[in-house]
Amino acid sequence: MKYINKIKSVLTLIVIALIVAGISSCGQQAKDSDAFRKGALSSDVASRVYVAPGEYDEFYAFVSGGFSGQLAVYGLPSGRLLRVIPVFSVDPEKAYGFSEETKPMLETSFGFQPWDDAHHPELSQTDGNTDGRWCFINGNNTPRVARIDLTTFETAEIIEIPNSGGNHSSPFTTENTEYVVAGTRFSVPYPQQDVAINTYADKFKGMLSFIKVNPESGLMNIEFQVLLPAFDYDLAHSGKGKSHGWTFFTSYNTEKASTLLEVGASQNDKDFIAAINWKKAEEYLAQGKGHDVPANYKHNVYDEATHMATSNQMNMVKVLLPEECPGLVYFLPTPKSPHGIDVDPTGEYIVGNGKLSADLTVHSFTNMIAAIDNKEYDTIIEGIPVLKFEKVLAGTVKAAGLGPLHTEFDGRGNGYTSFFISSEIVKWKVGTWEVLDRVSTYYSIGHLMIPGGDSKNPQGKYMVAMNKITKDRYLPTGPEVTQSAQLFDITGDKMELLLDFPTIGEPHYAQGISADRIVSKSKKIYKLEENEHPYVAKSEDATKVVRDGKDVHVYMTMIRSHFSPDNIEGIKVGDKVYFHVTNLEQDYDVPHGFSVMGFENAEILVMPGQTETITWIPSRIGVYPFYCTDFCSALHQEMQGYVRVSAANSTTELKWSLGE
């Protein structure tokens, strides 16, 4: 008994202690946890990437999906995936490439392309600063450039690049988005023709394209192309500040090998950076020096008023020939197959990273202009002067690592270069070329990104490394492991790893921008009054079903939580049924979906005020349900309907109804 009593008293004391602790903390809970976060956890990196539920990230990161063909949007510093924007590949979730309105976006001169390899997102700039209007991205495989509208986060335009064999050195804007560029990675016969491959050195050419961007609408057109020797043009960046007016492209395979490039394209000690004076090009165009060359390419534009894309056939490009245009192009010798080319925020330094080298080669724009003025040429290749290496060189970052690829800047006078082979990022001082810090990446980094890191004013708080190999960093998921990005804090002297986060496809390159440059412009709904879709039904009174031979057009509306009409009869086997579905909602974040049983197509996901069209060719008789695929309200499960399919020769009357 005594023993039990002891237990009792101990128990009671514990309970009292707990309650007292509970009471005294309950009023102060919020304050205490703040203090806890600021105090005890301040050294914990987790708290530095933690964005509390309901709060926003500080930056948007637009990360290419690489071979997924898409563009993924993440928040930084959390690394949370916010959206995947379909660009070059079909996306059944959003009906991109499936709906009648978006199919034309993926048309090319070769026909409909359901896929591409998307490499380099590039934000539009004004005065050399990211302005949050558009994001451009290149399609590698079937050469194209896309423009994404950052009010809607939708692909607004795709232009195909003729006379190109793989669009890698692209899109890389000029400082007021006068141009985005598209340099061919693979040289191809010019004009394209049926020739023996071993005629490469004679018959093949490399083309660099300059795409003019309309400053109001963003619409792109290929203003001119420059015909260059049959090298591989790898990456590009445009000048800024004092070098505004120039664009620089790296090249490799100046040996002009057409087989076993692994050996054949690494013979020369130096390849070239091609410096193009595009302001000079404009002068030559004005003088009529551009050749009208027949070409075959598509220009696809999405119209926000009609909610519909059109694909336009283009038949001509203007080509400038360097031998006819002195001063248009110069070659800057650069060691060991230069890959990335990056211009520092002042526009003075042009960093060429020889990917088979240990050093970074930095050219000076001032030196380059002086060498041009003094005609300091090594030689002239196909009408293009090759400037003397030592006359343009500004300095070398010596033995920094193995396999330098890309450089971005922090706006505080430092460069950050990724090294693929030694799998690290090296921070170095612009001007003195001294190495300041190095940090490992996991593993085999390709590009790296600092928000605004290739603009005049980088927002140098974070840096993202995009790695080619993940190996042991995540739970295994069969032979393929998720691709990954890594976030670093670069505000201190030492770079500091904060976070690994998985990405879609291959995170090839990215652009970052502070959220406030985009948030206020983000569109919330499409206004019904402004909907100019030819098959819109702006109210239920306007819904109908119209037969035109074997084509049947269903003008349908959706609102929480019913379709109008929701009973349709008189459809026949073999008809082509167009469901033109308008979402009548005018409220933020209330899309509705639509899908029919067995209709061999993707769902459509219709935004408030938008009209989308999906087609169906019914192959057998019966009554088939359709329903809303995007959870919309407590009555979402009731948002359904039926369509009756009769035999091809039946006389079932065409009729439609709601609530009858």
Place this chain on the structure above:
Amino acid sequence: MITIMVNPNRANDKDRTFAKVLTNQIYIIINKLITNKLTTMKIKYLIILLVVTTAISCGSGNQGADTDKSTEQKAGEATVHDPMKNKGIGPVKNLVIANEIDMEMAAKGEEIYNLKCKACHKPTEKFIGPAPKGVLDRRTPEWVMNMILNPEIMIKEDPDAKALLIEYNMAPMANQGITEEEARVMLEYFRTL
């Protein structure tokens, strides 16, 4: 312990009295504990008492004086709630309507209504939601406009809107992005029905 439990700035009088009673009970039990007169049942009772006391002091502490006021208000409404005196919750506080119907406004209102509202509200008969015909005999003009302009808050907090949501099978009134001016002309249209 008592001073911590009952925070005089936050708890109301009723809470404080109740907490005092509970605290006395706890003291009696603790005394018994010390003098060894306690059964296991009583320990359980003690724990329950302690938890309740904590809940009172924390609960009232967190909600504060505003909650007390609103509870009183709600109690008042429950007995004499008159929808014709309820102006709803939203930007429209006071609206004076002319005796004559402004037919020009009504025509504009009908246009907007047909585009943005008719999918769920047929003018003269019950559909997904109620018909606007005769709505001003049932509701104040301010309430009608606030329901159009501020439906999310209305169906959460306004007693008449809440009742309608239940009556209409949980189909929530959609926010159709209507401006105040548009809601006003639609109100004029409703008068013609």
